[in-house]
Amino acid sequence: MKPVTVIGAGVAGLCVATELTARGVPVRIIDRAKPPSPKACSWWAGGMLAPWCERESAEEEVIRFGQEAFGWWQRHTDCVRQEGSLVVALGRDRQELARFGRRTSGYQEVDRATLREMEPDAAAVHGGLFFPDEAHLSPRDALASLVDGLEAAGVVFEEREVATPEPDGPDLTIDCRGLAAKDRLDDLRGVRGEMVVLRCPDVSFRRPIRMLHPRIPIYLVPRGEGVFMLGATMIETSSRAGVTARSLLELLSAAYALNPAFGEAEILEIGVDVRPAFADNLPRIRRKGNVIRANGLYRHGFLLAPSLARMVADLVQHDIQPEFSDDQAYA
């Protein structure tokens, strides 16, 4: 069998390649940068596998398909930390917690005493919501793990620029280029995100903590050894210009409010990239001739890439129409 070409080695491309390889379909991967690379926006992701929390502002599909992510990442990497996640709010934003609770499910309310036991370093908050079934992973480790697995299986990476794949091309090609695929996906848009990586040995969290705020909701994901990912802004633009002072101030102030020890943190990295998204913020798989375009993972790269990969593989192998499809999807 001729190998299927996967273009793009971010979380979408690597998951698709991994899924196809696991099913015995030969694959080659092309990207302008050797993965895992900071040029893919998944490099900058939070890595929360939090479908129930995400439901607050996402469609129901995120819960339905997001649950595939836990098993998938566990099968293909050993990066998953199954510790649940916490949602908290500071005193005067407490109504935000009630609203979040009304819009989501799969949580337990936790009072201050319980919270203190769970996360002694989040003492500034009075209570919160605990989502026990959620998990998180380190995106860079997880991507590196997929690359190792693919290399071990003999998959070839080609590090080069590549022309836009067209339906009349000779080989079946999976287009996983993220926002770059806007040249063939008119309705794709960019949503800018800014994040910070901090080292703060004085603070220790076991699980991701989301802090609600009417204007500046943030999350902190522990990466181990005192390192945290603090994210992330959501701005309707495709600009990759440097982080703005305002965004940085807002992110850092929120972390500082959660625990003033973050004031002493060392800033390791500031990241900016642009998430690819469709109008309803759900992914799409569209096939035309010899090209399958899989895109639009938005802020749900690690959460939804496993189901995206499963659907692409089902389409390649068995011609099954993907659930992530629309009227333009499958021609």
Add this chain to the structure above:
Amino acid sequence: MERSFYGTTLASPLMLGTAGYPSPATLTAAFQASGASVATVSLRRESGAAREGQDFWAMIQALDVKVLPNTAGCHTVKEAVTTAHMAREVFGTPWIKLEVIGDDDTLQPNVFDLVEAARVLSADGFQVFPYTTDDLVVADRLLEAGCEVLMPWGAPIGSGRGLNNPFALRAMRAHFPDVPLVVDAGIGLPSHAAAAMELGYDAVLLNTAVSKAGDPAMMARAFADAVRAGAAAHAADPMEPRDMAAPSTPVLGKAFLS
């Protein structure tokens, strides 16, 4: 009485903000359900300035409503004026919702700088929609500065508290019978919007009440119904409240059955 906004008559008295929706698809659905005639757009965040922001801008254009760019988040005259110029260039409209914030906790307008910025912008050909308090003297100064529309707050931005001071809003309506008035900010429920329209206001401007509702499109429809009801009630000349009961059925001549 139909008052025009710088020569434009609005088909609906609803002005909706475009921030904070779960997705562009829900934003579009909410606008369709609301029948809103005006969309406010924040230049600072949904940056139309650079070419990179054009997807969001294209989506707003596709709504087919008048665009009212705003200077949300500006704290000084200079910042507001610069933002207004950028907005005019990007969105191709002289309309500007002028917001100069004076206090970060209440997002209360700095009325001194607001008047100054309104003067600068009006002189420069802008058609200014000033976000102001319900202070009559400030309102007078804004008109003097060249504004032909006033947008007093109902309550602090995003608070959803409704009309904090109906007395002041009523006084403003009485004081400026010919000026188009919009209640901007603080509206949390359709009943608040209806109350503003019942006072004789020409429009209401809101964002969070719809964008953060569990079902933004359904809430948008509720607001459309509310402003229609409020406007009709005002036009119908409502009764005056009274202190004493006044039986709607005459007691005299009532059948005596017991």
